[in-house]
Amino acid sequence: MTRFYFFFMFSYFFGLALYAQPKEIMFSELEQVMATDPKPVVVFMHTDWCSYCALMEKKTLNNDKVMQKLDEDFYFISFNAEQEEAIEYKGKRYELRKIGVHAKQHELAKELAQSNAYPAVIFLNEKLEIMYRHFAYVRSNDMYKLLNAIKPS
Numbered sequence: 001m002t003r004f005y006f007f008f009m010f011s012y013f014f015g016l017a018l019y020a021q022p023k024e025i026m027f028s029e030l031e032q033v034m035a036t037d038p039k040p041v042v043v044f045m046h047t048d049w050c051s052y053c054a055l056m057e058k059k060t061l062n063n064d065k066v067m068q069k070l071d072e073d074f075y076f077i078s079f080n081a082e083q084e085e086a087i088e089y090k091g092k093r094y095e096l097r098k099i100g101v102h103a104k105q106h107e108l109a110k111e112l113a114q115s116n117a118y119p120a121v122i123f124l125n126e127k128l129e130i131m132y133r134h135f136a137y138v139r140s141n142d143m144y145k146l147l148n149a150i151k152p153s
Helices: 002-019 027-036 051-060 064-073 107-113 140-150
Strands: 041-046 075-080 087-089 092-094 096-098 104-106 120-124 130-135
Touching (some): 027 075, 051 140, 092 107, 107 120
Parallel strands (some): 041 075
Antiparallel strands (some): 041 120, 087 092, 120 130
């Protein structure tokens, strides 16, 4: 009975984790996957303290139509703009920097967003050039429209 309970709980939580997000890649993988299968890139920039970021993750990015569109036609990167890990991207090393007494921002977040407003959604083309930046909460139907405007079905 204990094994059954453990298996049930593991399957339940593992299944939720798989269902709950679009497929993600890391910045470190981006150039390699673009070389074999170029697609536009969506970078969702967020922070741990941003309530609108959390709401967007929960509502917008979990919408079935949005997830399907992201998975089929884009590479998706969820990027914490205050993460401590350094990132190698396009031949340059980016690190976390202080921007005030208590505030900090990752150099890559600063370069891509050119702002410290969150949530931010950055769209890159197949050459990794910035196509569009959006700084605010995006509802799922608006996100779906944005995705279709950038890459029609």
